[in-house]
Amino acid sequence: MSIIDRRLNPGGKSLANRQRFIRRARALVRRAVHDASAGRSIKDAGKGGDVVIPADGVHEPTLRRSSQGGSRDYLLPGNKKFSEGDNIQRPQSGGGGRGGDPSGDGEGEDDFRFALTAEEFLDLFLEDLELPDMAKREVAGEANFEWRRAGYTTSGSPSALSVSRTMRQSMSRRIALRRPKPAEIAELEEKAAAFAEDDQGAEAKAARDALATAKRRAKLIPFIDPIDVRYRRLEANPRPSAQAVMFCLMDVSGSMNEHMKDLAKRFYTLLYLFLKKRYKRVEVVFIRHTHVAQEVDEETFFYSRETGGTVVSTVLEAMKTVIDERFPPDVWNIYAAQASDGDNTSSDNPKAAALLTEVILPLCQYFAYVEVGDDEDRHPAMMQEMPTSLWRTYARVGEAVEYMAMKKVRHRRDIYPVFRELFSRESIAALGGA
């Protein structure tokens, strides 16, 4: 008998099987994840949780006898009142005595419910999404390079000398040029020494000549020649910046109601989760604006009320200021998402357009404009065709710039599809090709 403590063994032996199972049921799980995420509050969006998939999708068929039909015997314990020959009313389920079915094996066809970890949930949630142009377009500065080994070179600093490579070169050269080995010289020396010093016979002469030749060769053909020397080559590779800043810009003037803000918030949350998955470090900057813009914290951003006119250019200016102060574009990937109901003081439109084109867009990796609409008052079809003034302005700018995206969102359920549309692989690929 031996007792072994296995408690310290690494757990998670089923992890691989679990991953296979999720991959197997991927389509089903993904649908379940999307359904589940629709009903979630924003704070929980990034957490794991239960998903339910139809059992049918992961059913394992076997050859078994049907649980219905045919003549059967049920052997049951606990008889209290029956005697032989009694009749029993057939149970409603039709399957006969319950549980007495020997072949059914209790194979429940219930829906299959299981828990996903936060990681798995997000993976499925953001599957097939791609960030446009992840690496900074212009990478500058010493800190953003990393040195990688890239073969060998014939020149370099002594510290980078590759001894093994040098010796390999030297050896092949020595073999090619037939430099005598020390052992061979020693052998020839022995042969020559076998003859007397003054022996002038042909054999003695030949031996001495051979020795002399060998010695001369050894002298002429160096053990290590400068042409043998190799150095390790390092190449500077631009390192993609692993940090991103996300600007949440929102119009908080009176015309934006709670519903619209909620839509915007949902969009920001998705973007945040997404960036968080792709970058080591993600900063979020909240800038709200009415006719003046102001950087605020998250609570204030979403929940405090503000009144005033609407001047969009102010928020772009504020964003520029924050970038200048804290987020140098050469080290930060800058993403911006602007939410608005589309109102803007008409005199401000040209200024906003100019700011966007000339200042903001060149700094950004991606600029998304989400126009949130009201769900309740459903506009008649004709009205929906009418773009808002800000939409028209941005549309003109956006035409020329491929990494700017614009979408309209009216309802909560649109958020995720719109988000997917913006970042789906296909649209990103199209963007790259443009």
Next chain:
Amino acid sequence: MARKTTTSKGAAAKPKAKPRENAPAVESVASKKNAPAQKLVSTLTGDESNILFKGADWDFPLIDRIYRAVEDIGLNEMGMSIYPNQIEVITSEQMLDAYASTGMPLFYKHWSFGKEFARNEQAYRKGYQGLAYEIVINSDPCILYIMEENSATMQTLVLAHAGVGHNHFFKNNYVFKQWTDAEGILDYIAFAKSYLAKAEDKYGITEVERVIDAAHALQSHGVHRSPRKRMADLRTEQMREKQRRDHGEQLFNDLWRTVPKGKKADKSVVDADRRRAILGLPEENILYFLEKTAPRLLPWQREVLRIVRQIAQYFYPQRQTKMMNEGCATFTHHRIMNRLHEKGMLTDGAFLEFLHSHTSVVMQPNYDDPRYSGINPYALGFAMMQDIERICVNPTGEDRAALPAIAGNGDPYGTLREVWANYRDESCISQFMSPKLIRDFSLFRVSDDGDPSEDLRVDAIHDERGYARIRRALSRQYDISRRDPDIQVVDVDLVGDRKLMLQHRVLDGVMLASEDAQRVLQHLANLWGYPVVLTEISQNDESLAEHTADPFRPFGTV
């Protein structure tokens, strides 16, 4: 071999007691009968020097002491013989892992085990299902997993139950002896695991997964039901050859030469017979047939079929002896715990804790109880073993009439060892189910002739007229060859489209679950590479139904 109700196959796992209110001890049929054994020998007043432990805590030296005490009773008093035990302490998380791989310490990877894991984990987290106290693996040495959460009393119980009870059954029962290779199984699984992992590297996970899926679907029909043929050695072969010749010489009669020969059999019939003989048909082990004869499979695919088949074969005995295996283990732990208590090695408190757990395990709910889910193998097994012991020691006139061979023979342990060695569930019930046991369980038989307009009929109850019928019916219920559909490969259309023909011989009019059958058949067609037809025929050879499948993405054509 104890299993939880949810694990579909595999190694032994004893179910943890359900929540307390589910298991009132008074309802346990079995516990009523063992009243004499339960008399509490007070250890409080007596000598305390023997006591193994107090309280719930345990450590490794204590496990060692407990095991020695348990083993001593098992081997020396009950005369059992066991494989050496290897006790491994694991956490509940590792227990969940073990569930998912059919209890084995290592297993190949497949999504269905992940599914099993997800299902168990969910049930466990939600509190629908407790974890087993232990898992025991039929191997030499016998591997026994015990959970760290168990109290010292539970560890004692588990060591007695699995370490002695199951272990003895695995080592001695003829079905296991015939079918499983306890020494080799872990090595074989290690081989299977690495083989499949390599195949995945080489051919891709999805390709291998498809083959495993198909093999798993046919797993229940991938076992040899009759003992394998052992290769005869040269000496016996020569001996038999000589015997045959002697026999022929003795019977030689030249007259036979002059007897006119009958008409030759129809050529097509002879050809068909010959063809079937060459293919080894009919064959009920479908996986074996495919592995040996499927025309298009690649060698590695055949090996995958073989692996799945071998492992199914390893678990086959456990399906035939569930009730007995549990009965053996439960009887053993009950006896050992009682003896420990009598010897003053268990405190009264520990003994009561054991009794609580024991009674909830051997509880048999009545048919009209909401908790009823079939006959509890622990309850029936334990009651049978106790009953056999009673008949050996203290038989009534009725027992002498029903079981004359063992009644009053005075050697209960010897008789039980004999039973454990030479029977399986079905034969054990038909041999040893006494009238008293049938009365104790109040068993009755309801027959359903399948006609929905008719009522069900009670056609036997626990009375003089019904005993034999009930015994036969219960025995049949445990008969694995009646539970699994009888499906055989019967022929292959070699001149035509290579169609593979199978037959299901329908028993009692119960057909195959058709949706599942269709899906399995699809897997089968993919493996075979050509069309497949499965005919369901009645006992009079009438065709009742036909399922067909064409290969969709046959294997082997990469």
